[in-house]
Amino acid sequence: MDLIDDPAPGQNAPEFSVSELSGAVKRMIEGEFSHVRVRAEVGRVSRPRSGHVYLDLKDDRAVLSGVIWKGVASRLATQPEEGMEVVATGRLTTFPGQSKYQIVIEDIAPAGAGALMAMLEKRKVQLAAEGLFAAERKRPIPFLPEVIGVVTSPSGAVIRDILHRLRDRFPRKVLIWPVAVQGAKCAPEVARAIEGFNRLAPGGALPRPDLLIIARGGGSIEDLWGFNEEIVVRAAAASKIPLISAVGHETDTTLIDHAADRRAPTPTAAAEMAVPVRRDLLAWAAEQDARMTQALTQAIGRRGQRLVDLSRALPRPDTLLDGPRLRLDRAGDRLPAALRATTQHGHVRLSRAAAGLRPGLLTGRIERRRDRLDAMAMRLAPALTRATLAGRRELDRIAARLDPTRIEEARARKARDLDLLAARLSRAGSTRTEALRKRLDALDRMRQTLGYRETLKRGYAVVRGDGAVVTTTAAARAAERLEVEFMDGTLEISGENPPQKSKKSKPKPPPPDQGSLF
Amino acid sequence: MTDKPVDEMSFEEAMAELEAVVGQLERGDVALEASIELYERGAKLKARCEVKLKEAEEKVAAITLDQDGNPTGTTPVEGL
Numbered sequence: 001m002d003l004i005d006d007p008a009p010g011q012n013a014p015e016f017s018v019s020e021l022s023g024a025v026k027r028m029i030e031g032e033f034s035h036v037r038v039r040a041e042v043g044r045v046s047r048p049r050s051g052h053v054y055l056d057l058k059d060d061r062a063v064l065s066g067v068i069w070k071g072v073a074s075r076l077a078t079q080p081e082e083g084m085e086v087v088a089t090g091r092l093t094t095f096p097g098q099s100k101y102q103i104v105i106e107d108i109a110p111a112g113a114g115a116l117m118a119m120l121e122k123r124k125v126q127l128a129a130e131g132l133f134a135a136e137r138k139r140p141i142p143f144l145p146e147v148i149g150v151v152t153s154p155s156g157a158v159i160r161d162i163l164h165r166l167r168d169r170f171p172r173k174v175l176i177w178p179v180a181v182q183g184a185k186c187a188p189e190v191a192r193a194i195e196g197f198n199r200l201a202p203g204g205a206l207p208r209p210d211l212l213i214i215a216r217g218g219g220s221i222e223d224l225w226g227f228n229e230e231i232v233v234r235a236a237a238a239s240k241i242p243l244i245s246a247v248g249h250e251t252d253t254t255l256i257d258h259a260a261d262r263r264a265p266t267p268t269a270a271a272e273m274a275v276p277v278r279r280d281l282l283a284w285a286a287e288q289d290a291r292m293t294q295a296l297t298q299a300i301g302r303r304g305q306r307l308v309d310l311s312r313a314l315p316r317p318d319t320l321l322d323g324p325r326l327r328l329d330r331a332g333d334r335l336p337a338a339l340r341a342t343t344q345h346g347h348v349r350l351s352r353a354a355a356g357l358r359p360g361l362l363t364g365r366i367e368r369r370r371d372r373l374d375a376m377a378m379r380l381a382p383a384l385t386r387a388t389l390a391g392r393r394e395l396d397r398i399a400a401r402l403d404p405t406r407i408e409e410a411r412a413r414k415a416r417d418l419d420l421l422a423a424r425l426s427r428a429g430s431t432r433t434e435a436l437r438k439r440l441d442a443l444d445r446m447r448q449t450l451g452y453r454e455t456l457k458r459g460y461a462v463v464r465g466d467g468a469v470v471t472t473t474a475a476a477r478a479a480e481r482l483e484v485e486f487m488d489g490t491l492e493i494s495g496e497n498p499p500q501k502s503k504k505s506k507p508k509p510p511p512p513d514q515g516s517l518f
Numbered sequence: 519m520t521d522k523p524v525d526e527m528s529f530e531e532a533m534a535e536l537e538a539v540v541g542q543l544e545r546g547d548v549a550l551e552a553s554i555e556l557y558e559r560g561a562k563l564k565a566r567c568e569v570k571l572k573e574a575e576e577k578v579a580a581i582t583l584d585q586d587g588n589p590t591g592t593t594p595v596e597g598l
Contacts, residue, residue: 142528142530143528143530144530144570159598163576163598170574171574172574173576173577173579174578175580175581175592176580176581177580177581178580178581178583189587196581196587196589205591206581206589206591278571278574281529281533281567281571285568288536288537288560288564288567289564291543291544292539292560295544295546295553296543296553296554298546299543299546299553300550303550
């Protein structure tokens, strides 16, 4: 065995207190990672009232807590959102009190254009789902706005382009709301400008625009990013004043373009959409005037010509009357002659009818009828006599054929037949009656031998109580009176129940033999 | 025809009605008296359009903002 114990490995290392060790770790970490850039996906983000932003940075295997102090957070061009790919710049620090370390972020930016586009697409889908881009939300742009509000940078080519094009087409009142068009202040200022223009009361100190143009020149996706921010998109969608967006070049599309009522590819194009060309309108007005005058002149000319034509075609009043007058004259001429002719015609018909009416003619006809009547009357009496004679002769002839002797003979013969038949009938009847009588007597005798009276002769008797035959002692006791029939007559005996004086039904007195029991 | 007085019409309203009036007159199916009335109305509408076209005055101003970004007034903008 060794004299000296072999101590466990490391036991000769110096001992730290926890604070010492934590302090050493802190110094080491803060020294080593005083400026780092880390690429990560943003995890959970929390924004307490303090204004600081706490968030997790993560990849598929590790998580790093992060904090963005209030002052830094308000300056950021891109606010971190969950799911965003970012590159965060900052320093690591530890919390010795909790055995934790975290990154204090000084800047955070989307990790490349791909990440930005992905985020943009996600936001677009989300806002579209809310209906902010719906076609039915779009309002028409006024034909000729009085006041145009332009939200853009007050310096730069954009506002100049817009003003130039407006001046060419139709000079208007223009109110410029100056805003930052890139960087962190861009989105809040643009949103505020849109809302501010909408808040102006019509007829107030500041004239309320009829139309808004939100404009910015071309730039990188990061430069234009402010116009993709939700507050700007919501402000544009909520604007009561029709709004044209003209952000970037034709190929750049920002989310405000979807929420705007019209999208212009360039600021100049926005000015063209905003107003019509004044010269064209003046020419148009002159043309309307000319067309109107011409139309009226034509209308009057056409009617005048028509009037002339019609009046030419109108006949003179005399000519109109000539024809009828001629007809009247002719008719007047023909009238007396026609009357005369009608009278004559009537006359002729009357004379013709009257000619046939002569008394002689009538008398002749009456004479002829009377002659015929007389001739008929004369033939009437001989004819009747002849008919009567003929009828009588026929009667006599038939009467002569009626002979009473023959009828008498027939009657006598029938009477004889009848007598014979009656005798036969009588004979047959008495024979039959005799036979029936004998049978009846025999039957009666048999009846008597079988009847109860024959039994009486042998010493039996029939007892009747109150008219009915009594066959039991109980019935005999119940009867008021008993009759006993013998062979030669009946004998009456009073029953055990003499008739009651009153007809009232009383319980029957008990039989005497029962009374003796008590 | 609307009941709105011509003097209160916007350019666009006056323009639309003027077009309708001209169309009616050109169709020629309006009674003579009515067409004269139409013509008179058309003349008023055209005058209204011209008034609005003559109001072509350029006036550019920028809004001035206070510390909190609220509008306080305007300042004329020139030279753009």
